[in-house]
Amino acid sequence: AQVYLDRIEQNKDLNAFLDVRPEVTLEQARQADKRIANATAGRLTGIPIAHKDLFVTKQWATTAASKMLEGYMSPFDATVVENLDRAGMVCLGKLNCDEFAMGSGNENSAFGNVLNPWNKDCVPGGSSGGSSSCVAASLAPVATGTDTGGSIREPAVFTGVTGLKPTYGRPSRYGVIAFASSLDTPGLLARSAEDCAWVLNEMIEFDPKDSTCVDLPKEDFTRCLGMSMDGVKIGVPRKWFAEGLDEELAASIEEAIQTYEKMGAKIVDIELPTVDLGVPVYYVVACAEASSNLSRYDGVRYGYRAKHYSDIQDMIKRSRSEALGPEPQRRIMIGTYVLSHGYYDAYYIKAQRVRRLIANELNGVCKEVDAIISPAATGPAYHFGEKSNPVQAYLSDLYTIPVSLAGLPGIGMPCGIHSSGLPLGFQLVSARFNEAKLLGIAHRYQ
Ligand code: GLN
DSSP, rough: OOOHHHHHHHGGGGGOOOOOOOOOHHHHHHHHHHHHHTTOTTTTTTTTEEEETOOOOOSSOOOOTTTTGGTTSSSOOOOOHHHHHHOOOOEEEOOOSSSGGGOSSSSTTTOOOBBTTTTTTBOSSEEEEEHHHHTTTTOOOOEEEEEETTTTTTHHHTTOEEEEEEOOOSSTTTBBOOSOOOTOOOEEEEEEEEHHHHHHHHOOEEEOTTTTOOOOOOOTTTTTOOOOOOOOOOEEHHHHHSSSSOHHHHHHHHHHHHHHHTTTTTTEOOOOOOGGHHHHHHHHHHHHHHHHHHHGGGSSSSOOOOOOOOOHHHHHHHHHHHHSSSHHHHHHHHHHHSSTTTTTTIIHHHHHHHHHHHHHHHHHHHHOOEEEEEEEESSSBBBBTTTTTTTHHHHTTTHHHHHHHHEEEEEEEEEEEEOOOOOOEEEESSTOHHHHHHHHHHHHHO
8 A cells, every 4th residue: 555655646746636644544454454464354455446536435535526525524435435445445545536527538626637647738538537547557456436428438448447337226326426316327447357347346235325226136247257259249339430530549449349350259230320319318317417416515514605695595606606616517507407497398308208219229239239349439538628618528428428328337448559649448338237248348358
């Protein structure tokens, strides 16, 4: 743990960490050593991990990268944090991200941009940018992240690491600061699919404290590592390779497809006619849920309270205006609008219907193939400020969002290097609750 703490200190310029408390980490490491000495250790005991600042923690501040929660100390640990703690993992601290996980480049944190260790002028992806940057720079061997519309898979491919978004409802959301509750999914970023599988084994357990957590028996997610690719069907959504995709990235994914074919996989073209509606549907649903979830930050119960105000209405207004950044404010406005009387049917209900169509389409395809291979982003990591127009940023998530709307598991993983020197990567997706096989397919490529 000390080695990692030193590295974190030496790489402060990346701005990946928001809270580091060496004395707490070293105490956890001593406990892990004891367990190893008296033979009560598990496979992960003593292995360091860092948590995205969306997971509440008792011993480190939790801010969701918002001024609204600056310095907030939670009275409890998120279930995921608790599970990994119980396994003996040693927490290195809390990781920067986009404010309330809203963003794709980690340019929306109230505590500054996170830099991409491959090129410090480029974004590390978002919203789990602290997680991707820290794993890529070896400041932690593994980190938690959350994925609502691509926030694990896209940062993974922007930094050359492997990021797993499990099936929605598989990991517990208890203690994960809510952005869009029907989409938010905790997951992992690590150096390989194999590492993700081992940590996932401890991370996932049925949690009665999360009403959307699915009660499935405990599973060994490493069981398909080393599986044969003979006859494994991989679907390619050809239209996603046709336009708007960086040419080198397209070529690199083609090569990966050929590699799978050589290993014995059967490559088939698949049609996904409705997925293009994913982005508009997502920004209606996610903003609607965000506007409701973020209403709790009123300056009364917890978080920031304005210093000067005339009455309670004024206090709430000022607190929210002063402490919520531009992106959360924008989404609260969009969400409030689509939920308001008169527009609810036209936007929210319609979006829910189209979401169902997209989910049915993807679920149908996943019955036919073992995995779908596709881009996770339109190109390699972009420069800071390049996507300052929100619509431009929203549109860049077109490959990851439909998968989130359907609640499917997905992996973002590296497949080459762009001529700019930045990593390239792709996305693998499979049917719900099929994480083990998905990890097995990803592992064969690595
Ligand atoms: N980039 C998407 C957004 O801004 C997804 C974010 C996420 O997955 N948390 O909403």
